[in-house]
Amino acid sequence: MRKNKELWLAILSMLLIGGVYFLVTVWYQEVPASSGFFGHLLGVLGFILMLMTELLYSLRKRSRTARWGRMSDWLEFHIYTGLVGPFMVLLHSSWKFQGLAGAVMLMTVVIVLSGFVGRYIYTAVPRTDGAEVQAAVLEQMMAEVDAEVKRMEGMQETGKLEAKEVNERVEGLKKEQERLRQQVGSLTSARRMLAIWHTVHIPLGMALFTAAFIHIGAAIYYATLLH
Incomplete structure (x- = not known):
């Protein structure tokens, strides 16, 4: 649970809001109308959370x-x-998906699903304390491990260490080498996938918020200026 605490917190929040x-x-x-006080509250708070999703992390x-x-x-934030905001907007819709509001809701669902894909790709990138490990750092670590292997083999040849002890240490170092080599491969693949994902996810987000602002503007116009 601790590993995915943001997901569990989001689920708990959605259960409370749903309750x-x-x-x-x-x-x-009756189902709360989107134009009523409670419906408006859900829409406003949900949209604020979605704006925070789009802006703060970026x-x-x-x-x-x-x-x-x-x-x-x-x-994690x-x-x-990105989960709780769209859920509140879904409830705000009063389960009516016609017109622009329906298009906004559809794009919201698509971008949330896209976000899950992005999260999966993100976790494939090797990281240290949340920061992305650079390929140069991994290659440097591999070089250091390689140098240590040669040093251990040299100590065996000079008789400073017994063959059994050297073999055990070298075996451990070679496993570390293989792990680092896999990380370099994962980093390259994940970066390529992230680049492709960004070309889809970011335009989707821009289209979503453009449509959302038009929807909000139209709602304000019909609710105030026409009365």
């Missing part, structure tokens, strides 16, 4: 000077808001 939604539905004996990721929090913590 309140159910109680409101039972109390009024700002932290692109910041070269700020060090407010680890990237891994910001990713990104995942949490």
Whole structure:
């Protein structure tokens, strides 16, 4: 549970919000209208969470000077808001998916699913304390392990270490070499996949928020200016 705490927290939050939604539905004996107070509250809070999902993690990721929090913590927050926000927007819709509102909801579902794909790819990139390990660092570590293997073999030849002890250490070092080699391969593949994923996920996000702002503008217009 601790490993995916952001997912469990998101599920718990959605259950609590869903419980309140159910109680409101039972109390009024009808599905809360998107134009009502509770429906508006769900829509506003959900949209704010979605904006936070889109902006805060990206700002932290692109910041070269700020060090407010680890990237891994910001990713967890990104995942949490990226699940709870769309869920609240779904409840705000009153289960009506016609017109622009329906298109916004469809794009929201697609981008959430895309986010799960991105999270899977992200976890394939070797990391240390939330920061991406660079290929040069891995190659340097491999070179250091290789040098240590040669040093151990040299100590065996000079009689400073027994053959059994050298073989055990060399075997361990070669396993470490193989692990690092696999990490280099994973890093290359994951970066390529992330680049492809970004070309889909980012335009989807831009289209979603463009449609959402149009929907909000239209809702405000019809709710205020026409009365």
